[in-house]
Amino acid sequence: MCESNVYILDANGERSLIMESVDKIVPGEKDVYLENIFGERKTVKGHIKEMALVDHSIILAK
Structure with missing residues (x-):
């Protein structure tokens, strides 16, 4: 499977899940x-x- 979870970084550098299986x-x-x-x-x-496609994660920043 080639899907990834997408997270966004907040002001403190913590990541929050936005969407799964993108x-x-x-x-x-x-x-x-x-x-x-x-x-x-x-x-x-x-x-x-x-x-990080091997880890199936994509990080977004504002």
Whole structure:
């Protein structure tokens, strides 16, 4: 399986889960579009900070 969980970093550097089983990510200028295998969609303000695909995690920052 190639899905990843997406987290966002808060001001303290703690990460919070935004969405599980994400298989589509489209970065924009000021936001990131996410879509998971269940058809759920979400747009989050921020940018991609780190992608650890072996660990199936993607970290976003505001």
